Amino acid sequence: MSEPAVTGLAVTGLTVRFAGLTALDGVGFTVAPGSVHALIGPNGAGKSTCFNVLSGVYRATEGGVRFGGTELTGLPPHRIAGLGVARTFQNLALSRHLSVEDNLMLGRHRLTRAGFASAGLRLPLARREDRAHRARVRDIARYVGVDEHLNAPAGSLPYGVQKRIELARALAMEPRLLLLDEPVAGMNGAERRRMAEVIARAREDLNLSVLLVEHDMGMVMRLADEVTVLDFGRRIAGGTPSEVQRDPAVLRAYLGAAHAPVGTDGTDGTGGTTGPDDTRGTRDIKDTAEETA
Amino acid sequence: MSDRRWLLPAAAAAATALLLVLPFYLGTFWLQTGLFAMSAAIGAIGLNLLTGATGQLSMGHAFFLAVGAYGYVYLASDSGPHLSGLGLPTPLAFLGAIVLAGVAGGLFSPIAGRLRGTYLGIASLALIFIGQHVLFNAESVTGGFNGRDVPPLELFGLRFDDSPELVVLNVPLGALERLWFLGVALLVPAVWIARGVLRGRPGRALNTIRDHEVAASVMGVPVARYRAGVFTLSSMYAGAAGALLALVFRRTVPDYFGMFLSLDYLAMIVIGGLGTAAGAVAGAVFVSVLPQLLTRFGDDLPLVAAPGSGGVSPAEAARILYGAAVVAVVLFLPGGLAGLWTRLRATASRHRSARPLTRLEQEEQPV
Numbered sequence: 001m002s003e004p005a006v007t008g009l010a011v012t013g014l015t016v017r018f019a020g021l022t023a024l025d026g027v028g029f030t031v032a033p034g035s036v037h038a039l040i041g042p043n044g045a046g047k048s049t050c051f052n053v054l055s056g057v058y059r060a061t062e063g064g065v066r067f068g069g070t071e072l073t074g075l076p077p078h079r080i081a082g083l084g085v086a087r088t089f090q091n092l093a094l095s096r097h098l099s100v101e102d103n104l105m106l107g108r109h110r111l112t113r114a115g116f117a118s119a120g121l122r123l124p125l126a127r128r129e130d131r132a133h134r135a136r137v138r139d140i141a142r143y144v145g146v147d148e149h150l151n152a153p154a155g156s157l158p159y160g161v162q163k164r165i166e167l168a169r170a171l172a173m174e175p176r177l178l179l180l181d182e183p184v185a186g187m188n189g190a191e192r193r194r195m196a197e198v199i200a201r202a203r204e205d206l207n208l209s210v211l212l213v214e215h216d217m218g219m220v221m222r223l224a225d226e227v228t229v230l231d232f233g234r235r236i237a238g239g240t241p242s243e244v245q246r247d248p249a250v251l252r253a254y255l256g257a258a259h260a261p262v263g264t265d266g267t268d269g270t271g272g273t274t275g276p277d278d279t280r281g282t283r284d285i286k287d288t289a290e291e292t293a
Numbered sequence: 294m295s296d297r298r299w300l301l302p303a304a305a306a307a308a309t310a311l312l313l314v315l316p317f318y319l320g321t322f323w324l325q326t327g328l329f330a331m332s333a334a335i336g337a338i339g340l341n342l343l344t345g346a347t348g349q350l351s352m353g354h355a356f357f358l359a360v361g362a363y364g365y366v367y368l369a370s371d372s373g374p375h376l377s378g379l380g381l382p383t384p385l386a387f388l389g390a391i392v393l394a395g396v397a398g399g400l401f402s403p404i405a406g407r408l409r410g411t412y413l414g415i416a417s418l419a420l421i422f423i424g425q426h427v428l429f430n431a432e433s434v435t436g437g438f439n440g441r442d443v444p445p446l447e448l449f450g451l452r453f454d455d456s457p458e459l460v461v462l463n464v465p466l467g468a469l470e471r472l473w474f475l476g477v478a479l480l481v482p483a484v485w486i487a488r489g490v491l492r493g494r495p496g497r498a499l500n501t502i503r504d505h506e507v508a509a510s511v512m513g514v515p516v517a518r519y520r521a522g523v524f525t526l527s528s529m530y531a532g533a534a535g536a537l538l539a540l541v542f543r544r545t546v547p548d549y550f551g552m553f554l555s556l557d558y559l560a561m562i563v564i565g566g567l568g569t570a571a572g573a574v575a576g577a578v579f580v581s582v583l584p585q586l587l588t589r590f591g592d593d594l595p596l597v598a599a600p601g602s603g604g605v606s607p608a609e610a611a612r613i614l615y616g617a618a619v620v621a622v623v624l625f626l627p628g629g630l631a632g633l634w635t636r637l638r639a640t641a642s643r644h645r646s647a648r649p650l651t652r653l654e655q656e657e658q659p660v
Contacts, residue, residue, distance in 0.1 A: 055511045081513035093508035095501050097568075106497045110513030116526055119493030120486040126493060173512065 008033045009054075009177055009209060014063035016049055016233075023049040025233040026063070031177070031226075036203060036210040038220045038241075041230035042253060047213045048090060050230070051181050054211070055087045056080040067177060082110050086175035088166040090182045090213075096155025100146060100165055103154050104137040107172025137172055144168040144198055160191040164198070171202060177209045178202075184216055196222060221245070229253065312477045316470040317462065324469040325541065326585040331476035332538040333577035335483045337561040338570050339530020344559070345567035346491055347523050348503030349405070350414030354558045356424040357394045357528040359550035361535025362443075363428070363435055364390035366545055369444045376441060377433045383446045387536050394532020395525050402521035409506070421552050428547035440546035443539045446475065453540060472540055479533060480574075487570040490526070499523055500568070553612075557581075560615050564622050566629030575630040579618070584611035 009031040016024040024046045031037040039047050052058040054065055056077035065072040072080055086107070094103050112133055114126035141147040146164050149157055154165055163183060170178055183199065184192040196219055203210055214220050220227060220241060227244040229237040231253040237244055244250055316324060336358055343349050369386035370378030381389065398405075401420065408416055428435045435441065445454035445468065453471045460466070490496050498519050501509040510516050539545050557580055565576020587607035605613070622629050628636070 057507055057511065076515070077507075077510035078513045078515045081511055087511055089508065093505045095497075095504040095508075097504070098497065098500055102497050102500075105494075106501050106509070106512050106514075109494065109498060112494050114494040116490055116495050116522055119495050120489040122489050122493075126489075130493065169512070 008068070009211065010064075010066045011050075011054075012064050012066075014050070014053060014065065015061045016046075016053060016058060017061045023233050024053070024230075027228075027230065027233070027235045028063075029228040029235065029238060031209050031211055033209055034203070034207055035225040036199075036212060036223050038212045038214060038224035038227045039230065040214065040217075040220060040227060040244075041236075044232075045230040045253075046233040047230055048181060049233075051087060051179055051211075051213060054080075054179060055085060078110075081173065084174070084176035085179065086170035086173040086177070087179035088163075088170050088181055088183060090185060092159070092162050092166065094154040094162060094165060094169070097153055099151050100141070100154050100157070101134070101137060101150040103165060104141060104169050104172045105133065107169040108133045108137065110173060140168050140172050143202070144171065145194070160187050163187065163191075164195065167195070167198065167202075171206070174206075175208065177211065180210060180212045180214075182213055182215065184214065184219055192216065192219060199223060309477065309481055312480075313474070316466070316473040321469060322585075322589060324473055326582055328469065328472055328476050328541045329538075329581045329585070330578045331473075331480050332534045332541065333558075333561060333581040334480055334574040335537065336531050336534030337558055337565065337573035337577040338483055338487045339527040339534070340558045341562045341565075341568060341570070341573040342487060342490065342499070342530070343523055343527035345562050345569070345572065346496065346503065347499040347520065348410055349408075349520060349524065350411050350559075351417045351524075351527070352414050352552070352555045352559075353401075353417030353420030353424075354527075354531050355550045355552065355554035356417075356420040357398060357531035358535035358538065358554065359424050359428060359547075360394040360397045360528070361390045361532030362539035362545045362550070363441075363535075364393040364532065365536040365539050366441050366443050367434055368393075369446075370441070375433065376436060383444060384448050387446060390536040391529050391532040394535065395529040397532075398525040398528025399521075401528075402524050405524035406517035406521035418552075421555060424550060425547060428550065435547065436545075438547065440544055443543050443545060445543075446540055448475075468543075469541075472537075475540070476537060479537060483530065483533065484570045484574065487530075487573075491568070491570065495519070495522070560619050562629075564615065564618050564629055566631030569631050571634075572629050572631035575634075579630065580615055583615055584608050587611050587614075 011030070012028045014024050014027045015022070027046070027050065029037065029039075039050060041047055049058060053060050054072065056072065056075055056079070060073045063073070067083060067085065070083055072083075072085075095106070098106075112129050114123075114129055117123075118126040138147060138150065141150055144164050144167055146161060146168055149161060149165070154162060157165070163186075167180070167183060170180075180199065184195050187195065199210065199212075200223060202208060210223075212220070212223065224241050227238065227241050228235055229244055229247070229250050231249075236249045236253055237247040239247070315327070319327065336354065339357075340351060340354050343351050365386050366378070368379050368381045368389045369383045370376065371380040372378050379386075401417070404416055405413060429437055431437075445452055447453070451459075451471065453468060453475060455467045459471070491499075498509060498514040501512070501514065502516055502519060506516060535550075542549075561576035561580045562573055563576070564579050565574065566572025584607055587610050626633055
């Protein structure tokens with residue numbers, strides 16, 4: 001098991017079409033090994049579609065995704081997981097009735113071997129494996145701060161805790177690349193801060209590459225080394241957080257054409273960003289101010 | 294919690310001991326009823342692995358029971374003028390019947406792996422009709438409409454039959470008593486293996502496939518392979534149940550393995566509780582004992598008449614009753630009989646020790 005040294009993610013010319021609707025249009029970016037890369041954009045920009053392609057849930061129409069020397073497009077989800085790509089979900093995707101510990105143990109699936117026969121007959125292999133991985137899972141639960149809930153059914157816990165359990169489950173996979181789909185959506189300020197701390201710490205300690213989709217700009221600015229901005233399935237900007245914040249195309253996408261600096265041409269299609277998206281964008285930018293203050 | 298960990302193995306041992314003592318006291322009627330219940334329990338555990346734990350509906354369970362029952366008869370019988378058979382030693386034939394049912398499940402598993410939930414239910418319905426057609430028409434193997442005699446099992450020189458008399462502690466042990474011990478010897482490992490599967494790595498994968506298929510696959514679970522695997526395992530359980538049932542009936546008839554049997558099994562796991570071995574056993578006992586009770590005590594009950602006399606027959610009355618039971622469980626008892634037990638236990642422990650209030654973390658305190 002010699003793991004390739006370069007475990008960066010390279011997305012090139014990624015296009016996804018659903019029956020005529022182009023959800024992603026030639027998107028490309030790279031996540032440097034050990035860095036946090038944020039993927040932002042208004043609702044419907046194609047961020048979640050991108051995640052679903054990266055984790056193998058959707059098939060790419062065109063383009064490629066390379067991770068540590070392996071082409072991911074065309075692999076089924078469980079093979080991608082086997083390469084060390086873990087993800088969380090925007091909406092909770094835990095087993096409600098299983099205990100938190102068992103939910104986390106599912107994260108160990110790719111690292112364990114017991115099948116129907118060895119688990120059913122409780123062969124020594126299965127018992128030993130179970131004991132060792134439960135110990136590790138408890139460590140991870142402590143690390144993320146959900147260890148007091150280990151025996152509770154996951155569905156009985158508050159939303160914020162369940163979000164953290166999702167992160168813990170992804171970390172239980174011992175991933176090399178972590179895909180986080182809106183990890184702090186719907187959380188209050190304290191919960192957000194705490195989540196950001198855990199993510200930053202995990203990245204340091206475990207030497208992870210992280211791809212982050214997030215609407216909370218404070219979180220993005222604090223965590224990300226690099227940002228890619230999507231709008232209507234296209235990559236409209238990229239760079240360091242501070243560069244992106246000043247980018248006229250980004251302002252236009254978030255705030256509407258009226259806010260774009262004078263002198264740029266207003267006919268390049270992004271003028272269509274009207275309606276609820278605008279207010280949403282405005283609020284997000286305001287959040288930024290509060291969060292970073 | 295942890296200081297009472299011995300409780301469960303102790304209870305299991307006590308229950309097994311009780312099961313082993315019962316045939317010394319029970320009469321023919323109760324022995325037969327109990328054997329039906331044990332066979333049904335084994336089959337229901339299999340269906341619960343598939344439907345309860347994985348969320349894959351199967352209407353074809355009766356087909357795999359038939360494969361087990363007829364498989365045993367075919368493998369164990371000697372070839373005659375009209376009927377063919379392999380004449381294998383009977384224990385080998387019994388194992389062969391389980392393997393055969395597993396192979397049948399495996400052959401269907403490319404479909405079982407790809408179809409989700411109710412779609413699999415519809416596809417597996419086809420198995421019933423194919424099964425019935427084969428059972429009625431492949432006469433040299435199945436005996437057609439009249440079915441076939443089941444050769445009694447012979448294990449380590451012990452015949453599971455009435456003929457060589459066997460008296461233990463002044464109690465003559467006939468075929469039913471002996472089969473009872475066989476039933477216990479099959480049921481206990483069936484429960485034990487199912488619990489191991491459900492609480493181990495495969496069980497977590499199966500439960501997550503049921504709860505959130507996409508999450509399971511991105512966590513590294515090959516969903517189709519697990520669905521195919523659990524389908525095969527579940528048909529092996531059905532095969533064992535079918536072979537045991539054949540030994541109890543002493544004759545296999547094709548009519549028995551129809552759609553109603555599949556529905557009975559679904560009723561068992563819903564009433565007993567989805568997703569656990571204990572639930573399957575509880576439901577199997579309920580569903581298979583009820584018609585027997587109504588037949589036996591039907592004379593004393595209003596509205597239940599002897600079969601053929603025009604009123605509601607005991608079998609029909611039983612169907613109506615557990616149809617009502619299914620509705621009642623779905624409405625009032627999510628988790629079934631097994632869930633009721635857990636709830637009672639939770640209430641009891643709450644009475645013992647008042648639960649301390651969960652403290653909010655400091656930053657979760659309302660401002």
